[in-house]
Amino acid sequence: MKIRFDKMTVAFKEVVAVNQLDLEIPEGELVCLLGPSGCGKSTTLFALAGLYKPTSGKILFNEQDVSGLPPEKRGIGLVFQNYALYAHMTVEQNILFPLENRRVPKDEARKRALKAAQLCKIDGLLKRKPSQLSGGQQQRVAIARALVKNPTILLLDEPLSNLDARLRIEMREEIRRIQQATKVTTIFVTHDQEEAMSISDRLVVMKDGVLQQSASPQDMYNHPANLFVAKFLGNPPINIVEGSVKGGKIYVADQHIADKEIRDCEHAYIGIRPEGFKIAETAEDKKRGFKVKIDYCEVLGRDTTLHFNLGGVPVRAIVISEGNIKSGDEVTIVVRRHCLHVFDGETEVAINE
Ligand SMILES: Nc1ncnc2c1ncn2[C@@H]1O[C@H](COP(=O)(O)OP(=O)(O)OP(=O)(O)O)[C@@H](O)[C@H]1O
Ligand SMILES: [Mg+2]
Structure with missing residues (x-):
């Protein structure tokens, strides 16, 4: 699904979390939303998911205004930082959960859950409880659960921040692989520029709610639009x-x-x-x-x-x-x-x- 923000502003009373965002995300891309804490990354995702309503401006999916559409009608899979798995359910039940209220026949639901689990390489763990899994495995379950609905957009909000350094690298490559296998338009929020540069088709850098630049990682590195972007990318820094x-x-x-x-x-x-x-x-x-x-x-x-x-x-x-x-x-x-x-x-x- 192609996504377009048209002068979207999200304000909480006097705090303008996202300010007049104009941005287009082509179908099938993996986009990293990057910026310091408080710059409006999560707010942008929540507005896409329909959890927040834009104060002004629009969000369009394939050029159709979805600003009034409730979250469950948007076809979005969401993964948060603290994967929020249900502790009392097995891995399989966790993955099946989003299908429960959707009148998907049981057989069909189990097939889809298995397919999502295979894609995320956790099909051998279906009977376990989340407490019996490593951090990386729990994260895979959360991704499988987001994919089981066959979303047209996948949103990942700092999904790797609870993992240690080695696992982070492994999981970011996994996310890239899964995204390429499903071709689902994906927005990945992180404040780790190296992580963002390594997996994305496009980087979007924000600061204080304002879009700074949107470009391919190499383009942005070679042609930073301003001093902030230049300092933000690169290790050791410019x-x-x-x-x-x-x-x-x-x-x-x-x-x-x-x-x-x-x-x-x-x-x-x-x-x-x-x-x-x-x-x-x-x-x-x-x-x-x-x-x-x-x-x-x-x-x-x-x-x-x-x-x-x-x-x-x-x-x-x-x-x-x-x-x-x-x-x-x-x-x-x-x-x-x-x-x-x-x-x-x-x-x-x-x-x-
Ligand atoms: N529900 C809310 N009510 C009031 N202010 C909010 C709310 N949610 C976010 N904000 C404010 O909006 C701004 C952007 O917040 P947001 O959570 O989008 O930042 P972020 O880029 O995701 O940061 P982080 O990297 O720390 O997760 C911040 O100043 C924040 O304090
Ligand atoms: Mg956030």
């Missing part, structure tokens, strides 16, 4: 230093560090990803680059992290381990063009070529 742009030249504290064909800007934030620095090798590199003193150098197998100062700000560069750079050395550094981002100092919006 380096940010204050500087200026004049005549296509980028300056940090009077030091010309790179060129970019963009408009002049007296006060700008210059963002450079850690992998965006290179040690100058060729004569041309050396002419183009600038000198820095390495404060500290960490060799970590394949990569080396260099720490140095840029315009009085400590920055971090990740380069391939080769040569023999030591702490205290002076080296010439070049900035890779596609890893350099410039943001207006007042609006914090990206200045593009």
Whole structure:
């Protein structure tokens, strides 16, 4: 099902949880809704599910306004952070539960439950109670229960936050696999950017109820729309230093560090990803680059992290381990063009070529 938000606002008295959201989610995509605590992620999901009513604006499924449709008529499967399984029921009874009030014949219901259980790889656990399952298995039951209704939209609100790090990685890959097998349009809420980048077709970043950017993970990483998005994606994070742009030249504290064909800007934030620095090798590199003193150098197998100062700000560069750079050395550094981002100092919006 294709989803479209049309200037949707959800307000609780004076708190505007979601502010004029304009967003389209194509059919069959896995979308991660990402942002800091309180930015409106859950509210957006609850409005989609029909649990909250938009204060203004609309929600459309395949271009049909569903704003007035009750939750049970929306064809949505929902999975929450605390899977909320029924402790007194078996796994099978838990999965069957959503079908109970739907007049699905018993045989048919059991077939569908088995199919959902197989998809989630818990068909060997049907007779167990939730207390006899691991966290990851409980999460699979919750997903199977959401899928048994054959939803056209699957909503997952931080479904992995109760799991340990290793299981989280395993389960996020499982969610991707299940989503690709069912092709159900899925919205996955998380505040873990790495998790979001690794599984989604599209990222949607929100801040204070306002949509910041919607794009594929790679596009968003390479072309962040503003300073907030640039800082939000990437680990280790992007380096940010204050500087200026004049005549296509980028300056940090009077030091010309790179060129970019963009408009002049007296006060700008210059963002450079850690992998965006290179040690100058060729004569041309050396002419183009600038000198820095390495404060500290960490060799970590394949990569080396260099720490140095840029315009009085400590920055971090990740380069391939080769040569023999030591702490205290002076080296010439070049900035890779596609890893350099410039943001207006007042609006914090990206200045593009
Ligand atoms: N029922 C409610 N009544 C009043 N305010 C609410 C209600 N639900 C959410 N809010 C407020 O709306 C804002 C957005 O909340 P929401 O739960 O959507 O955030 P979130 O992005 O899901 O955060 P988290 O990552 O912590 O789950 C917050 O400021 C929150 O306090
Ligand atoms: Mg939430």
